[in-house]
Amino acid sequence: MNKLQNVQALRGVAVLAVVFFHLIIIERRYGGSDTILPDWLAFGMFGVDLFFVISGFVMVTVTQGKFQNLRQALLFLYHRVSRIYPLYWVYTTLALLVFLVMPGWVNSSQGGQVDILASYLLLPDELLPLVQVGWTLIHEIYFYLVFFVLMLILPERFLFIGMLVWGVVIAVFGRSFGSSTYNLVFHPLTLEFIVGCLLAMHYHKLKAVKISGNILVFVACLGMLAAILGYVYFQAQTGFPPEGWWRVVYYGIPATLIVFCITHAERNEVVLPNFLIQMGNASYSIYLSHLFTINVVGRLWQIVAMDSVLDNVIALILAFGLVLLVGFMSYRFIEIHLLKLSRRFA
Numbered sequence: 001m002n003k004l005q006n007v008q009a010l011r012g013v014a015v016l017a018v019v020f021f022h023l024i025i026i027e028r029r030y031g032g033s034d035t036i037l038p039d040w041l042a043f044g045m046f047g048v049d050l051f052f053v054i055s056g057f058v059m060v061t062v063t064q065g066k067f068q069n070l071r072q073a074l075l076f077l078y079h080r081v082s083r084i085y086p087l088y089w090v091y092t093t094l095a096l097l098v099f100l101v102m103p104g105w106v107n108s109s110q111g112g113q114v115d116i117l118a119s120y121l122l123l124p125d126e127l128l129p130l131v132q133v134g135w136t137l138i139h140e141i142y143f144y145l146v147f148f149v150l151m152l153i154l155p156e157r158f159l160f161i162g163m164l165v166w167g168v169v170i171a172v173f174g175r176s177f178g179s180s181t182y183n184l185v186f187h188p189l190t191l192e193f194i195v196g197c198l199l200a201m202h203y204h205k206l207k208a209v210k211i212s213g214n215i216l217v218f219v220a221c222l223g224m225l226a227a228i229l230g231y232v233y234f235q236a237q238t239g240f241p242p243e244g245w246w247r248v249v250y251y252g253i254p255a256t257l258i259v260f261c262i263t264h265a266e267r268n269e270v271v272l273p274n275f276l277i278q279m280g281n282a283s284y285s286i287y288l289s290h291l292f293t294i295n296v297v298g299r300l301w302q303i304v305a306m307d308s309v310l311d312n313v314i315a316l317i318l319a320f321g322l323v324l325l326v327g328f329m330s331y332r333f334i335e336i337h338l339l340k341l342s343r344r345f346a
Helices: 005-030 039-062 070-101 116-121 134-153 156-173 181-185 190-205 213-239 242-265 273-282 281-303 308-343
Strands: none
Touching: 005 039, 005 242, 005 273, 005 281, 005 308, 039 134, 039 190, 039 242, 039 281, 070 116, 070 134, 070 273, 070 281, 070 308, 134 156, 134 181, 134 190, 134 308, 190 242, 190 273, 273 281
């Protein structure tokens, strides 16, 4: 399957949103009373929801014609697992080394507590993994496992019904009861994966939407604006960002609209800028490495901080530039080689 260029570009958009979310946190921590990043950029965790919808879309796309075939199902699971774990283990090991030397630098919000085995295996746990963004990968692995089972037991023509049933189960049992495993299995965010799957079924089985590609891109931009305004409104009303079912409403719906519009825009010969596509290619490396980079800059910033916005400008530009540099170097010199190695074993 050829990569859908706009899907890669959306991955780039998603990872940039997450990076800006964490830049906000760093500036609020080290930048003093004068800050330059606007508060609404904290909506950037929306990038995770965009990743989840994209993931569902890609799963259906890469498994067309491969259902009820044990070999193909095992290959699907192997490719997904080998895509996630090797590079994640590199950064988890780096985080573990930091934790052993400076425990307060890792998971400080949890008092330095960590479950090392759960972190490496991406098992559901009440504590965040060593690499904090790994909590999203726990959801990814769960989704891959369920999709693998569906590939084995369902004829492909019944996948739509299977997804709807799965969604209904989530809607009925999707409540927090304290058990980390239960909360993962019935987490409302799973609906974003499911919707991504449904979007892909529509995309591949029906004709292209008869709307100008440029108009579809404009509507997708409105979807991004809706996520921003949703965050601003919810934060103003509650003092917290949207979570749980509210997150699915305020972030999941705009993410669904964006993926729908941007994938169909490519069908209508509108491709997003190449720099976003390249960003999407390196998005996993950027995603795993950016917290390390930002925190190093933050620690240095703390030493030389001044009571002005000048150091904010310098530190944020430096942090953003280094995030991209480290992420692309990780992609070029680590991730690509790990992927090639894993394919040999396939």
